[in-house]
Amino acid sequence: MVTIRSRTVSGGSVSGSYRFLGGTFPTSFSPLDVDFCKDTVGNFPNPNGLDIRHSDYRYAILNGTNGLAGSAEKSFSDFPCAYAVPYPSGLPSHNPSTIGTKARAKTNPGRAHVQVPVFLWELRELPDLFRTAGRTLLGTAGKGYLSWEFGWKPLLSDLRKMCNFASIVEKRKEELRKLLRNGGIRRRYYYGRDVSASAQKDVVICSTPAIVKATISQDNSRESWAVLRWVPTLPEFILRDDSALTKLAWQRVLSLSRGQTLSNVWEGLPWSWLVDWFTNTGDFLVAADNSVATVFGGVVNVMTHTTSKETISVTSAPSWVSYATRVGLWETKERFVVSGTSLTASMPFLSGRQLAILSSIWAVKTDLDRYKRNYRR
Numbered sequence: 001m002v003t004i005r006s007r008t009v010s011g012g013s014v015s016g017s018y019r020f021l022g023g024t025f026p027t028s029f030s031p032l033d034v035d036f037c038k039d040t041v042g043n044f045p046n047p048n049g050l051d052i053r054h055s056d057y058r059y060a061i062l063n064g065t066n067g068l069a070g071s072a073e074k075s076f077s078d079f080p081c082a083y084a085v086p087y088p089s090g091l092p093s094h095n096p097s098t099i100g101t102k103a104r105a106k107t108n109p110g111r112a113h114v115q116v117p118v119f120l121w122e123l124r125e126l127p128d129l130f131r132t133a134g135r136t137l138l139g140t141a142g143k144g145y146l147s148w149e150f151g152w153k154p155l156l157s158d159l160r161k162m163c164n165f166a167s168i169v170e171k172r173k174e175e176l177r178k179l180l181r182n183g184g185i186r187r188r189y190y191y192g193r194d195v196s197a198s199a200q201k202d203v204v205i206c207s208t209p210a211i212v213k214a215t216i217s218q219d220n221s222r223e224s225w226a227v228l229r230w231v232p233t234l235p236e237f238i239l240r241d242d243s244a245l246t247k248l249a250w251q252r253v254l255s256l257s258r259g260q261t262l263s264n265v266w267e268g269l270p271w272s273w274l275v276d277w278f279t280n281t282g283d284f285l286v287a288a289d290n291s292v293a294t295v296f297g298g299v300v301n302v303m304t305h306t307t308s309k310e311t312i313s314v315t316s317a318p319s320w321v322s323y324a325t326r327v328g329l330w331e332t333k334e335r336f337v338v339s340g341t342s343l344t345a346s347m348p349f350l351s352g353r354q355l356a357i358l359s360s361i362w363a364v365k366t367d368l369d370r371y372k373r374n375y376r377r
Contacts, residue, residue: 001042002040002041002042002043003040003041003042004038004039004040005038005039005040005041006036006037006038007036007037007038008034008035008036008037009034009035010031010033010034010035011030011031011032011033012030012031012032012033013028013029013030013031013032014028014029014030014032014059014061014078014080015027015028015029015078015080016028016061016062016076016077016078016079016080017076017077017078017079018062018074018075018076018077018079018208018209019065019073019074019075019077019209020073020074020208020209021071021209022070022071022073027079027080028080029057029059029080029083031057032056032057032058032059033054033055033056033057034053034054034055034057035053035054035055036051036052036053036054037051037052037053038050038051038052039051046297047297047299047301047335047337048335048337049334049335049336049337050333050334050335051332051334051335052332052333052334053330053331053332054329054330054331054332055328055329055330055331056328056329056330057083057084057328058083058084058312058326058327058328059080059081059082059083059084059326060080060081060082060083060205060212060214060312060314060323060324060326061078061079061080061081061323061324061326062076062079062081062206062212062317062321062322062323063076063077063078063079063321063322063323064076064318064320064321064322065320066318066320067320074209074210075209076209076210076321079206081205081206081212082205082206082214082312083312083326083328084216084310084311084312084326084327084328087308087330088196088220088222088306088307088308088330089196089198089218089220089308090196090197090198090220091194091195091196091220091222091306092194094194094222094224094304095344096302096304096336096338097338097339097340097342097344098280098342098344099191099224099226099302099338100226100228100300100302100336100338100339100340100342101280101283101284101287101340101341101342101344102189102191102226102280102283102287103187103189103191103226103228103300103302103340104228104283104286104287104295104300104340104341105282105283105284105286105287106189106283107187107189107228107230108230108286108287108289108292108293109172109175109176109179109185109230109232109252109292109293110252110257110259110260110289110291110292110293111252111286112252112253112254112255112260112263112286113168113172113253113254113255114253114254114255115254115255115260115263115264115267116254116255116256117255117256117264117268118255118264118267118268121268165250165253168253169246169249169250169253170249172249172252172253173245173246173249176234176238176245176248176249176292177239177245179230179231179232179234179292179293180232180234180236180238180239181239183231183232184229184230184231184232184293184296185229185230186227186228186229186230187227187228187229187230188225188226188227189225189226189227189228190225191224191225191226192223192224193221193222193223193224194221194222195219195220195221195222196219196220197217197218197219197220198217198218199215199216199217199218200215200216200217201215201315202215202315202316203215203216205312205314210317210318210321211316211317211318212314212316212317212321212323213314213315213316213317214312214313214314214315214316215312215313215315216310216311216312216313217310217311217313218308218309218310218311219308219309219311220306220307220308220309221306221307221308222304222305222306222307223304223305223306224302224303224304224305225302225303226300226301226302226303226340227300227301227303228295228296228299228300228301228340229295229296229297230293230294230295230296231293231294231295231296232292232293233290233291233292233293233294234248234292234293248292252292257291258291259289259291259292260289262285263282263285263286263289266281266282266285267282279344280342280344284341284342287340287341288341295340298339298340299337299338299339299340300337300338300339300340301335301336301337302335302336302337302338303333303334303335303336304332304333304334304336305331305332305333306331306332306334307329307330307331308329308330308331309327309328309329309330310327310328310330311325311326311327311328312325312326312327312328313325
């Protein structure tokens with residue numbers, strides 16, 4: 001019987017007090033450490049989701065006395081006045097289905113190395129790459145940048161890739177041999193690491209019996225990767241026919257097979273690059289191509305490791321107060337089971353390159369509109 005279970009373990013406490021106006025004021029907090037685990041039992045050997053979380057709360061502890069007596073006494077005795085409660089913030093949006101689709105697209109044994117049909121289609125624009133002059137300085141700069149990003153840069157990249165065409169085909173042949181000989185291949189795709197940081201200065205963490213200020217800073221990171229297994233959909237005789245294996249390898253490497261037609265058409269469409277900024281259509285078309293291999297069980301295991309550290313550093317306090325820097329930790333390890341063939345859309349954080357492209361398009365359009373207005377006059 002398949003059962004989803006959850007367990008939580010917590011412990012630890014901190015206590016202290018302060019004296020003010022002749023009175024003693026004790027305080028305590030718990031728990032300091034919380035561990036949580038959510039998993040699935042009774043479903044072996046199928047892949048299952050996993051959620052492990054650890055929280056480590058650390059309080060800023062104050063000690064010291066002003067040396068006076070009676071109602072004038074002010075003192076701390078292991079007093080916990082503020083605690084680090086880290087929780088990741090400022091990280092980009094995270095969609096396991098998008099990562100799964102990207103992993104399938106990047107590890108598919110039938111993936112293309114160079115899309116020759118798209119390359120040949122784009123060669124028609126080559127003469128215009130030599131005419132980058134606009135009608136104003138702004139237009140010239142914008143058109144020049146766009147010519148580089150969408151003309152020269154991909155052209156030179158494709159030419160560079162085709163220079164080592166023979167070695168790429170041999171590597172793909174070896175990959176296909178392993179796929180057929182072993183009945184499948186396991187692949188791990190590293191999606192990337194996201195980081196963010198923030199800081200709050202001059203935060204009052206204690207006001208009685210003394211004012212204590214601190215800087216509370218937070219550092220967050222998240223790593224994501226995917227693991228999947230491909231099983232062949234090819235006939236086994238190809239393994240015994242080297243010429244057939246060679247033909248299959250170079251067709252796939254150059255994106256000349258029928259199974260890659262949709263991907264070629266998509267990449268050749270105007271503005272498809274802009275759509276791919278906000279959707280995963282391009283990856284989806286490659287991931288969904290099962291003419292060489294398919295994902296075992298139809299699932300991709302997506303893993304993420306997220307950490308958040310919050311640091312409390314006292315910056316202002318009376319001379320008689322002693323303190324130490326405290327660091328709290330929040331950590332999660334998660335596994336998501338996804339299909340890897342999902343169309344998703346998102347509103348991403350645009351990179352500097354993407355913003356530069358949009359700015360150049362605006363500059364060229366502004367230059368053209370100004371020319372049209374002047375021409376009508």
